[in-house]
Amino acid sequence: MGTWALGRAVPRRVLWGLLLLILPYHLWYGCGDLFSGIPGRLDGWSANPNIFADTLLPLVGIAGGVALFFRGIRRWAALALCFIGLGFLVLTGSRAAIVGLIVSALLLFYLRVLRRYMASASVRQKTVAAVTAVVLGAGLFYGLFLLRPGSVMGRLLIYRITAASLVQHPSGNGLVSFSHRYLPDQAAYFERHPDSPFSLYAADTHACFNELLQTGYELGWAGIALFILTLWYLFTLKTPGSRGLLILKVSLAGMLVASMFSYPLRSLPSAGEYAVFFALFISYDRNRLFALPGRKALRIVATLPALCLFVWGCLYLGRRYHAYRQFDAVCTGSVSDYQDILDTYRTCYPILRNEGLFLRSYAQDLSFLGECRHSNNIYEQAVLLYLDHRMLLAMGENYECDEDYAMAEEYYMRAHYTVPSRFRPLYKLMLLHRTLGNITQAEIYARQILDKRVKVPSRQLDRMRAEAAALLNGPTTGDSP
Known part of the structure; x- marks a missing residue:
């Protein structure tokens, strides 16, 4: 709704200007993240260069298109932004973004050079060109596989489990459910x-590392159909002679x-x-899905909800930003007193209670302070939003601290099956059974660790x-790691 209102209420030239101004903005802040690691940043670029690459990809492609199809100052400005962004x-080392950029180029x-020659080419020449393109594409993907085969195999595992879930749950698992529902499926x-x-x-x-499959995992076959229909609508838009739409x-x-x-x-960035x-x-759709009569009246109608949404979003994000700053002070060690740390968590909890990473950090500090039962209560809320095997291990340690050894073993086993390549779950199971005097079972886990x-x-x-x-x-004898 907000995107539709933006496209209808704001003039197209203003939208183009905004889009081209976003590129130097990302470059400026991304540069700081890549080379200085600015503390307290909330956009995730420092932690994940792939996010930085994903924000640059469409902008670099658009800048390249403007440089090819336009002349004068626009060409040179776009060309400079394109090379810097490239x-x-x-x-960033993001292979997916680099492949996408190669496809755009x-x-x-x-469209700019070959199309005029291919129009007069023979069938044989077109066939040779098509086969060459397929061979080059296959070679590109095979080269990426050889570059990091482990990453490719990991993605194949994710695709396999996600596809199986789509078959079992054709209506999906729920919006934004992948971050906490996938790992139990993997286990x-x-x-x-x-x-x-x-x-x-x-x-x-x-993340599924495939937008189509993740949409299917969360929204089912209906989500996949909507995804494909949206692409069909965007790619079939026609405005004769419009170089902007082509770009x-x-x-x-x-x-x-x-x-x-x-x-x-x-x-998020x-x-x-x-x-x-x-x-x-x-903004280029004039005669189809979003075309309504009365352009001036439509702008007024579209601007009002967009403005209200913008004001509400600013107030909401400002409140969350203030809570994040308090939470960040705890994470960076600016708050050192334990009571102040707990007071900060309690203050931020009503605002950030739907943030899995915040809840995980809250539960970790509660466990460190010896409040194991309260820690597990927070962990139970966190795993509904965000899950990793370390959280399951921490919950097992809390149960072991409370001498609930059956639950501790259950969570250690869940952590083991979630990520079988990790050694620590097996190690914790070995120590648990050794503590309980089950030496035979402890030796079984010890052999698994060595093998x-x-x-x-x-x-x-x-x-x-x-x-x-x-x-x-x-x-x-000796200390445990």
Whole structure:
């Protein structure tokens, strides 16, 4: 609704100006994140360069299109932004964004240069060109596989489990459910297939790395149909002689390719950018889905709800920003007194109670202060919004602290099946059974620790394996890692 109002109420030239101004904005703040690591930033760029790449991808494609199709100062300004953005895009190392940009560049090259030659080419020449394009595309994807095969295998595992869930739940699992519903599905998969070759590539996943599949996982087949219909509507918009609409379509094609291997539509920094991007598409629709009579009256009607939504959003985000600043002060050590830390969490809780990461941090500090039962109550709320195997481990440790050993074992096992490549869940199970005097069961877990393939060596892992070997060879003493 807000995007529709934006596309109808704001003149197209203003929207284009906003979109082109967003690129230097991202470059400025992204530069600070990449090279200085500004503390207290909430947009996630420092923690995840892929988000930075996803915000740059459509803007770099649009800047390249403007440089190709326009002349004068616009060409040179767009060309400069395109090259600077391309440099930052390469620095992020996001393969999905780079592939999407290559697709956009090839489409622009075809539309600007090759199309006039292909119109008069013979059938044989067109066939050779098509086969060459397919071979080059296959070679590109195979090269990406060889570059990081583990990452590709991890994505294949996610796609496999997500597709199976889509078959079992054709109506979906609920909006924004992937971040807390996928890992239990992954745990169930490895519980059924304990010897799966994918176990080495499993991780704490909170995105599907495929927008179409994640839409299906959350909204079912109806969501997939809506996704495809939206793309069909955008790609079939026609405004004769409009170079701007053509550039938007080429950029959208690059985004679509990148979205099959990443999550460009689900990052907070790009939300405003994509709102303007799709509002531009709507501004070109004059005779179909969103075309209504009375342009002047329509602008007034569209502007009022958009303005109200904007004011409400500013107030809401301002309140959340203030709470985030307080929470950030705790995370960065600016608040050191334990009572002040708890008071800060209690103050922020009514505002951030729907933020899984906030709840996880709150529960961790409660556990550190010895409030194990209260900590698990907060963890129970957090796992409904955000889940990883470390949270399950922490819940098991809290139950062990309260001497509820059956629940502790259950959560350690859940953590193990969630990410089978991790050693710590098995190590905690070994220690638990050794403490309870179940030496035979403890030795079973010790053998699993020693037999498991090491993915990332570390000193802590060496200590776990040494303690497991000592348990099998006789009594052990010493501190646990």
